[in-house]
Amino acid sequence: MSELIAESGWVPLLIVALAVCLAIIAAIVLARSAEDRDIAGRVQSVLKPADADRGEGGQGLNAAAAPFRRLGERLRNTALVSDKDLEEFQLAIAAAGLNPRAAVPTFIGVKAVLLVGMPLIAGLYCYLNTVDPLRMAIIVVGAIIFGMFAPNMFLTYLKRKHQDQLRKGLPDALDLLVVTAEAGMGIETALDRVAREIESSNRPLAISFLVLVQELRMLPDRRQALERFAQRSDFEGFKRLGGTLSQTLKYGTPLAQALRVLAAEMRQDRMLRIEEKAIRLPAVLVIPLILFIMPAVFISLVGPSVLQLSGGLFQASGENAR
Numbered sequence: 001m002s003e004l005i006a007e008s009g010w011v012p013l014l015i016v017a018l019a020v021c022l023a024i025i026a027a028i029v030l031a032r033s034a035e036d037r038d039i040a041g042r043v044q045s046v047l048k049p050a051d052a053d054r055g056e057g058g059q060g061l062n063a064a065a066a067p068f069r070r071l072g073e074r075l076r077n078t079a080l081v082s083d084k085d086l087e088e089f090q091l092a093i094a095a096a097g098l099n100p101r102a103a104v105p106t107f108i109g110v111k112a113v114l115l116v117g118m119p120l121i122a123g124l125y126c127y128l129n130t131v132d133p134l135r136m137a138i139i140v141v142g143a144i145i146f147g148m149f150a151p152n153m154f155l156t157y158l159k160r161k162h163q164d165q166l167r168k169g170l171p172d173a174l175d176l177l178v179v180t181a182e183a184g185m186g187i188e189t190a191l192d193r194v195a196r197e198i199e200s201s202n203r204p205l206a207i208s209f210l211v212l213v214q215e216l217r218m219l220p221d222r223r224q225a226l227e228r229f230a231q232r233s234d235f236e237g238f239k240r241l242g243g244t245l246s247q248t249l250k251y252g253t254p255l256a257q258a259l260r261v262l263a264a265e266m267r268q269d270r271m272l273r274i275e276e277k278a279i280r281l282p283a284v285l286v287i288p289l290i291l292f293i294m295p296a297v298f299i300s301l302v303g304p305s306v307l308q309l310s311g312g313l314f315q316a317s318g319e320n321a322r
Helices: 004-007 009-045 049-057 061-076 083-095 100-128 133-182 187-198 203-218 221-235 234-252 257-319
Strands: none
Touching: 009 100, 061 100, 083 100, 083 133, 083 187, 100 133, 133 187, 133 203, 133 221, 133 234, 133 257, 187 203, 187 234, 221 234, 234 257
16 A cells, blocks of 8 residues: 555645635635624524525534534643634634634634644655655754645635725725615614625625624614724724714714715725726736747747758758768
């Protein structure tokens, strides 16, 4: 068996790494489905029947992630996970659009399994393939680094993707808030109405608004709910929206006017971001132009001349040799 593994080289390690990545993806997807079910229970019948069917279909995957969640719940109450680390995990997972109550234990469990399992798998692979000590140390250290930072990198990717969705849908949602505010609705009613309207087009933004509505109704201080709304997503647009709503509640400024100004600023920021990407595009295209297009153009233009010149030189050298 060891000879077969030795002949295959890096194939077993790549297969194990792929399996671990799939396990991380499955755990995050399960946490997202758990968040959807939790929000659905809080807002009472906001979700559509199709979304409810999708949540029921994920019960099998939820059972598969249960061991990671149980392991994370046990480790969360030990000295291995400090209160500061736990708070950072909760903020990072909330900023990625997941429910911290369900996703934090799963994240801790997956990270613990990777941190312990990857070095063991790497050591076993090196032992079966009789790898020299230096190379074995490098592989084991690389496995430890992968198990330590891969979950965080994947969580950062989810956070960036979630914030992109919020950034795309917020200006349109603010326009709808302006319409509802001009119609005489209060903050809670306007946010709830807009969330129901944009649920099919931008679900993360709708869930964020629904959570804000529930906190505005349950917390004694509305400004505290708006602060939690800004901190939960770590998104600059939500911070500005929370600040605008807080000033409106504190000083009594017209809500529709403040939201209209904020919506115009959001649209201007989006146009500036698009212009920045357009300005960077020529610089980004220089590398593929040099690596792929210029060699082909150079070969097609200079190649025939080089062939003719080389043919003439070979013919002349042959005649001289005669």
